[in-house]
Amino acid sequence: MLAMRHISKVFRTDLIETHALRDFSLEVAEGEFVAVTGPSGSGKTTFLNVAGLLEGFDSGTYLLDGVDTSGLADDARSRLRNEKIGFIFQSFNLIPDLDIFDNVDVPLRYRRMKAAERRERIASALDLVGLASRAHHLPSQLSGGQQQRVAIARAIAGDPKFLLADEPTGNLDSLMARQVMDLLEQINEMGTTIVLVTHDPELARRAQRNVQIVDGQVSDFRPYEPHARPAPMAAAATA
Amino acid sequence: MFGYYVKLAARSLRRNPGITSLMVLAIALGIAVCVITLTVYHGMSSNPLWWKNDRVYAVTLDSWDPEEPADDKHPDLPPPQLTWRDAEAVTASGIPLRAVRMFKGFGVVSSDAAGSVRPENAIVRVTSADFFGLFDVPFRHGGGWKAAADSGPEPVAVLSRETNERFFGGANSVGRTIRWDDRAFRVVGVLDDWHPAPNFYDLNNGAFDEPEAMYVPIGWAPVLELKSAGNTNCWKPEEIKTYADFMASECIWLQAWVELPDSAARVRMQGWLDNYVATERKSGRFQRPDNNRLTPVDQWLRDNDVVGNDNRMLIALAFAFLSVCLINTVGLLLAKFLGSASITGVRRALGASRRQVFLQHLAEAGLLAGVGAGLGVLLSLLGLYGLRAMYASPWGGVTSVMHVNAWSLAVTVALAVGAALAAGLYPAWRIGRLAPSVYLKSQ
Ligand SMILES: Nc1ncnc2c1ncn2[C@@H]1O[C@H](COP(=O)(O)OP(=O)(O)O)[C@@H](O)[C@H]1O
Ligand SMILES: [Mg+2]
Numbered sequence: 310m311l312a313m314r315h316i317s318k319v320f321r322t323d324l325i326e327t328h329a330l331r332d333f334s335l336e337v338a339e340g341e342f343v344a345v346t347g348p349s350g351s352g353k354t355t356f357l358n359v360a361g362l363l364e365g366f367d368s369g370t371y372l373l374d375g376v377d378t379s380g381l382a383d384d385a386r387s388r389l390r391n392e393k394i395g396f397i398f399q400s401f402n403l404i405p406d407l408d409i410f411d412n413v414d415v416p417l418r419y420r421r422m423k424a425a426e427r428r429e430r431i432a433s434a435l436d437l438v439g440l441a442s443r444a445h446h447l448p449s450q451l452s453g454g455q456q457q458r459v460a461i462a463r464a465i466a467g468d469p470k471f472l473l474a475d476e477p478t479g480n481l482d483s484l485m486a487r488q489v490m491d492l493l494e495q496i497n498e499m500g501t502t503i504v505l506v507t508h509d510p511e512l513a514r515r516a517q518r519n520v521q522i523v524d525g526q527v528s529d530f531r532p533y534e535p536h537a538r539p540a541p542m543a544a545a546a547t548a
Numbered sequence: 549m550f551g552y553y554v555k556l557a558a559r560s561l562r563r564n565p566g567i568t569s570l571m572v573l574a575i576a577l578g579i580a581v582c583v584i585t586l587t588v589y590h591g592m593s594s595n596p597l598w599w600k601n602d603r604v605y606a607v608t609l610d611s612w613d614p615e616e617p618a619d620d621k622h623p624d625l626p627p628p629q630l631t632w633r634d635a636e637a638v639t640a641s642g643i644p645l646r647a648v649r650m651f652k653g654f655g656v657v658s659s660d661a662a663g664s665v666r667p668e669n670a671i672v673r674v675t676s677a678d679f680f681g682l683f684d685v686p687f688r689h690g691g692g693w694k695a696a697a698d699s700g701p702e703p704v705a706v707l708s709r710e711t712n713e714r715f716f717g718g719a720n721s722v723g724r725t726i727r728w729d730d731r732a733f734r735v736v737g738v739l740d741d742w743h744p745a746p747n748f749y750d751l752n753n754g755a756f757d758e759p760e761a762m763y764v765p766i767g768w769a770p771v772l773e774l775k776s777a778g779n780t781n782c783w784k785p786e787e788i789k790t791y792a793d794f795m796a797s798e799c800i801w802l803q804a805w806v807e808l809p810d811s812a813a814r815v816r817m818q819g820w821l822d823n824y825v826a827t828e829r830k831s832g833r834f835q836r837p838d839n840n841r842l843t844p845v846d847q848w849l850r851d852n853d854v855v856g857n858d859n860r861m862l863i864a865l866a867f868a869f870l871s872v873c874l875i876n877t878v879g880l881l882l883a884k885f886l887g888s889a890s891i892t893g894v895r896r897a898l899g900a901s902r903r904q905v906f907l908q909h910l911a912e913a914g915l916l917a918g919v920g921a922g923l924g925v926l927l928s929l930l931g932l933y934g935l936r937a938m939y940a941s942p943w944g945g946v947t948s949v950m951h952v953n954a955w956s957l958a959v960t961v962a963l964a965v966g967a968a969l970a971a972g973l974y975p976a977w978r979i980g981r982l983a984p985s986v987y988l989k990s991q
Contacts, residue, residue, distance in 0.1 A: 363897055363985040383902045391899020402894045406559040416898040418552055463898070 403421030575920025578873030701767025913972020
């Protein structure tokens with residue numbers, strides 16, 4: 310499904326080079342629900358951006374659903390992203406000018422879908438997240454939890470194989486966070502592969518597999534770790 | 549997809565009405581200033597007798613000083629006017645369908661008619677009978693005079709429409725009396741509105757000189773010993789004591805125009821001119837190289853620099869102003885696009901390609917420029933209307949050049965499209981280039 314081998318990603322500025330990912334290898338199988346944890350600045354977002362084709366990488370190989378992504382042009386990358394990947398962000402990132410319906414419509418527009426099919430998909434996605442009645446509200450008229458559910462509806466409306474979520478509950482209280490997590494589990498049960506970055510050990514524990522990133526690498530396979538692992542994660546790993 | 553882009557563009561423009569109206573106004577002002585300037589420029593340089601451009605010619609001969617050209621700025625051109633005897637010979641040649649020799653006179657015009665205004669100083673064109681037919685001058689009442697009236701000369705006159713308004717209250721004054729410097733002339737015709745701009749047929753005192761109040765036969769020149777109120781130029785040290793001396797001198801002060809209906813006539817006229825100059829040369833005149841010209845009106849305007857550097861400078865300034873407006877718009881648009889970069893990043897994450905993002909932003913710029921251009925056209929119409937009102941005078945003059953025509957409207961549309969592309973291309977391109985993840989992090 311997703312296979313990264315020996316990926317390295319370096320950010321260069323005038324002053325410093327940051328090795329955000331170094332010799333990074335990870336495989337995620339179809340249908341998995343993987344939680345990614347790690348200290349701030351360890352490279353979790355960078356990993357998601359590379360996985361979601363929002364960013365390139367410097368060396369290594371990355372196969373997405375069997376397609377070698379290195380050397381793909383912008384058009385092809387955009388199409389892959391549009392068809393195979395759904396994004397969920399910490400700050401929801403709904404488009405403020407557009408109502409809920411039009412927000413969910415966005416990825417479908419870039420797929421040049423017929424209007425009738427788009428309407429149908431938007432309706433069923435909003436149905437799934439329980440917001441069908443709010444289709445013509447603006448994002449600003451909804452609570453944070455509702456907005457994140459709209460973002461989830463938008464991410465799954467195009468029926469992607471992959472859902473990438475970067476701390477989707479970071480801006481929500483624990484009740485709303487649990488609702489979002491319930492929704493993600495439900496979506497995973499319907500067959501969508503999910504990679505979830507989170508700080509919350511309780512949420513991470515609900516995933517099928519936990520992966521920890523430290524210093525730009527998946528730490529689980531390393532015998533020696535220079536950074537202390539947060540205690541709850543250690544507990545989760547042994548559980 | 550295009551409809552979707554336009555819909556998004558409209559939403560986005562409505563989101564910041566302040567910035568949007570600023571950009572629309574910048575585009576509109578730039579376009580309006582350009583259109584107004586172009587219209588005036590076009591009016592100033594346009595040929596008021598375009599439909600006769602292949603028939604009507606100014607006649608010039610190089611009778612000037614053998615030592616130097618008449619005009620240092622145009623050493624290749626003969627002087628713009630003729631001597632009395634050359635002008636007389638040209639009109640007597642018998643070849644043109646119509647031939648005119650003339651000059652600008654001056655004097656006090658008055659009338660005894662009830663309700664008439666006080667006597668006033670006015671320009672009086674002293675010309676020959678063919679003037680009206682050659683330049684297609686429209687009449688309101690009556691007509692011109694017969695050729696015989698030129699040689700008589702008969703005391704007949706043609707009034708401009710404005711003169712007829714002032715001295716006869718606009719009534720048909722044919723048959724009534726008008727006075728010019730206390731000599732009575734019988735009115736034979738009254739012109740309809742006629743303000744050729746530029747007044748190509750006599751450019752001596754500027755292309756937009758005050759028009760004539762009346763017209764009298766050329767034969768009055770020797771009788772009344774009239775001198776030109778325009779330009780008289782002499783190069784030869786000659787003793788000029790009497791009016792007869794002046795008429796025989798090398799001084800140039802008359803304009804000569806001919807109407808030649810076809811190229812055969814034109815060739816014959818050219819041959820006649822060359823022959824005439826060759827004959828005169830034998831008696832010691834015309835010591836410069838042959839330079840006998842028949843010049844159509846459009847070329848005549850160019851030769852005489854009617855579209856002067858002043859006007860070209862004005863055009864350059866107008867376009868500089870438009871560029872400033874457009875650069876401002878580019879800046880504002882760029883700021884606006886970058887300001888909503890995180891939204892663009894979201895779109896990229898959801899599958900928009902660089903090209904789609906580019907087109908969407910271009911649509912926004914295009915919509916903006918469309919509205920700006922619309923307002924610009926409106927503003928330019930208003931501006932031209934205002935200019936006309938400001939310069940309105942009973943004599944016409946400059947106002948007649950300020951008519952909006954199809955030409956300047958076409959230029960407007962071209963400008964609008966150009967403005968859309970110029971102002972939108974760069975920001976739209978810039979926004980497409982940045983990596984999408986950068987936007988997502990920037991919030
Ligand atoms: N666009 C960028 N330019 C330079 N450095 C970056 C950029 N993005 C991330 N980094 C650096 O890469 C490292 C990993 O960042 P990130 O993936 O955002 O970490 P996390 O999401 O785990 O907090 C950090 O040191 C960060 O400063
Ligand atoms: Mg992060």
